[in-house]
Amino acid sequence: MDTCIEKIRTICADLLAKGEVQKVIGFAEGSIPMASRPIAVTSKDDVEKLVFNATCGLNLANYVSEALPKDGKIAVTAKGCDSRNLVTHMVENQVSRDRLYIIGIPCTGMVDKRKIAALFEDEITDFIEEGDTLTIVSPQKKEKVSKTDVLRHNCRMCTHRNPVVFDVMAAEPVEEQSLDQPFADVDQIAAMDPETRWAHFQELTKNCIRCYACRNACPLCYCPTCFVDESSPQWVGKGQDKTDINTFHFLRAFHCAGRCTDCGACVEVCPMGINVRDFTRKLNKDALELFGWEAGLDMEKRPPLDVYSPDDPDDFIK
Amino acid sequence: MNFITIDKKDWAGGIDKSRKTYRVFGPVQDENGCQLKPLAPDVYPLMDAGVTVMSPKSVLFPQTEKMLTATLDESSEDHHIMKPVEKDNTPRVVLGIRPYDARAIQMVKLNFDNPDYQDPYWCEAYDATTFVGLGINRPDSCDFSTSAGTGPFSEEGLDVLMADLDDRYLAKILTEKGETWAEACGFDTSADAAESQALFDILRKEAEKNITASVDTDRLSEKSILDLYEAPFWDDVAFSCINCGTCTFVCPTCWCFDIQDETKHKTATRFRNWDTCMSPLFTHHASGHNPRGSKVQRVRQRFMHKLKYFVDKYDQGIMCVGCGRCVASCPVNIDIREVCKTMNNYEKE
Numbered sequence A: 001m002d003t004c005i006e007k008i009r010t011i012c013a014d015l016l017a018k019g020e021v022q023k024v025i026g027f028a029e030g031s032i033p034m035a036s037r038p039i040a041v042t043s044k045d046d047v048e049k050l051v052f053n054a055t056c057g058l059n060l061a062n063y064v065s066e067a068l069p070k071d072g073k074i075a076v077t078a079k080g081c082d083s084r085n086l087v088t089h090m091v092e093n094q095v096s097r098d099r100l101y102i103i104g105i106p107c108t109g110m111v112d113k114r115k116i117a118a119l120f121e122d123e124i125t126d127f128i129e130e131g132d133t134l135t136i137v138s139p140q141k142k143e144k145v146s147k148t149d150v151l152r153h154n155c156r157m158c159t160h161r162n163p164v165v166f167d168v169m170a171a172e173p174v175e176e177q178s179l180d181q182p183f184a185d186v187d188q189i190a191a192m193d194p195e196t197r198w199a200h201f202q203e204l205t206k207n208c209i210r211c212y213a214c215r216n217a218c219p220l221c222y223c224p225t226c227f228v229d230e231s232s233p234q235w236v237g238k239g240q241d242k243t244d245i246n247t248f249h250f251l252r253a254f255h256c257a258g259r260c261t262d263c264g265a266c267v268e269v270c271p272m273g274i275n276v277r278d279f280t281r282k283l284n285k286d287a288l289e290l291f292g293w294e295a296g297l298d299m300e301k302r303p304p305l306d307v308y309s310p311d312d313p314d315d316f317i318k
Numbered sequence B: 001m002n003f004i005t006i007d008k009k010d011w012a013g014g015i016d017k018s019r020k021t022y023r024v025f026g027p028v029q030d031e032n033g034c035q036l037k038p039l040a041p042d043v044y045p046l047m048d049a050g051v052t053v054m055s056p057k058s059v060l061f062p063q064t065e066k067m068l069t070a071t072l073d074e075s076s077e078d079h080h081i082m083k084p085v086e087k088d089n090t091p092r093v094v095l096g097i098r099p100y101d102a103r104a105i106q107m108v109k110l111n112f113d114n115p116d117y118q119d120p121y122w123c124e125a126y127d128a129t130t131f132v133g134l135g136i137n138r139p140d141s142c143d144f145s146t147s148a149g150t151g152p153f154s155e156e157g158l159d160v161l162m163a164d165l166d167d168r169y170l171a172k173i174l175t176e177k178g179e180t181w182a183e184a185c186g187f188d189t190s191a192d193a194a195e196s197q198a199l200f201d202i203l204r205k206e207a208e209k210n211i212t213a214s215v216d217t218d219r220l221s222e223k224s225i226l227d228l229y230e231a232p233f234w235d236d237v238a239f240s241c242i243n244c245g246t247c248t249f250v251c252p253t254c255w256c257f258d259i260q261d262e263t264k265h266k267t268a269t270r271f272r273n274w275d276t277c278m279s280p281l282f283t284h285h286a287s288g289h290n291p292r293g294s295k296v297q298r299v300r301q302r303f304m305h306k307l308k309y310f311v312d313k314y315d316q317g318i319m320c321v322g323c324g325r326c327v328a329s330c331p332v333n334i335d336i337r338e339v340c341k342t343m344n345n346y347e348k349e
Helices: A002-018 A044-049 A061-067 A080-091 A113-118 A184-190 A194-204 A242-255 A265-269 A277-291 B008-018 B099-112 B120-128 B176-185 B193-209 B225-229 B234-238 B246-250 B295-314 B325-329 B336-345
Strands: A023-029 A036-041 A074-078 A100-104 A126-130 A133-137 A142-146 B002-007 B023-030 B033-038 B064-071 B092-097 B129-134 B160-165 B168-173 B257-264 B267-274
Touching: A002 A023, A002 A044, A002 A074, A002 A100, A023 A044, A023 A061, A036 A044, A036 A061, A061 A074, A061 A080, A074 A080, A080 A100, A184 A194, A184 A277, A194 A242, A194 A277, A242 A277, A265 A277, B002 B008, B002 B193, B008 B168, B008 B176, B033 B092, B092 B099, B099 B120, B099 B129, B120 B129, B129 B176, B160 B176, B160 B193, B168 B176, B168 B193, B225 B295, B234 B295, B246 B325, B295 B336, B325 B336
Parallel strands: A023 A074, A074 A100, B023 B092, B092 B129, B129 B160
Antiparallel strands: A023 A036, A126 A133, A133 A142, B002 B168, B023 B033, B064 B267, B160 B168, B257 B267
């Protein structure tokens, strides 16, 4: 996927040289294998720092509001999911379209770093990506795997790989995936009896350290003060009590209802490898089935939990 | 100093014997990676595991710790009087702790046990704990412990240092606590001291050679605090930061905590929880003012504390043992080694 990086760099150098944007938000090479780092480039001489590869799994829409200068524009590189979160940001009045220059990147998915690490008994010391072929090296072995086989779950389930909004595209659009069972994971949990399902979620969060990386990596979580950080009233205890940990996860998920683009950043950043998407995916399914809604596709439409409709599927609201 | 040799065939049996007197902690693998946990009676430590995601600091300094409790039942005479909670301070042993993590415990000790303050919770837990370290034969690429004043076979803070020799462990008993533990396990096959020490020296040198990462810290103490504080590089360092608490929580030397009171029905409890300087709440005043209101200020604080304030205050090097956990776990790849280099090399223009 690195093939479009030269085009990205050219576009960015040009934008910065002409002063059309004050900075470009993109990804830089990380300091350890399989890592990348969000970066703001302000000079055309630094565009060489920009990279794009299958480890760029964070959502850059998360950086836009904070990086925005008082006046003028910034550019942001956007995968399909990033672009949908930019749309969500615009719909929710977090940023206006005319302040952004969106460099769209058609995306063939990001790799699941834990899945790759699990293929090795020892530490991964090198990671080379050439098209769909990944060469992964550890002190004990060198393995070639197909990127398709180690994609993150959300990328395997993605049906919006191409940016939905952009000023320029960095490459030709890629073919969108069509899925027979887009919510098999949700259905599996839904089929559990209540005790098993409860146990599943208890087990899921058992190692949560409440670092809030999932919340902080999420472009949707921009409340000036999150409910878990309120002290007066204090809605939720701050310790490792199971009820408090669950309260955080449940409420965070509900707060994302009808807004989540399933970008996977929350799972990507969790230091404990918790699949927090198990909470949000059900809500995405409900939004789709009840309201025909997928977040971040249309700048003109209000989100389903933001509007009244006479044909609402629930009786109580009519 | 005495050395013993432990046949690996006897290892599990020895641990079982020690369970009569010790609560045993050790690394185990679970679905969220390798963790250091109290071991259930039928569980044995995974001695050849990689570095644990979380550090062993929690053995003495749990993420959430009950300190005091009171009854709110006004029919009770002592209602609303906070009283210490009962603690299990029976002997505990941490098996397979990494040598640099034991050094980190000594760093944390500076905060919890010093001439001015002695934290009873931490001190009692410390006194009850025996640290049995395992030398690291194959350091991973994030390990820069040798340039942080410790190393793969460092002895500081350990009661026993073991070396993995394939079919057996060679153990160097460093303290009385260590001796008591070995006795409790029934490990008593002594080994020749001179030979054993020579072997340890070889293993240490081999392991240290395999450490590829390093940082220079030599010039940090001579820098002016204000120059570093006002340096122009902090915006760039902090840009990618999402202000989660990962780096501080996985860090073996981060010791900050927050006190919280909670009530449930008729019981009030005072807890302490790990705090994190990455969170805006860390310095949020009751007035609403926040002296570290922005992300860049918080990121700067973390690195200034570890790499400058601590250096100046204690004159014991940096507040970091080079375990590399924050490097490996940071979701946005902020690398303390790079920041340390930038600070160490910084010259005000």
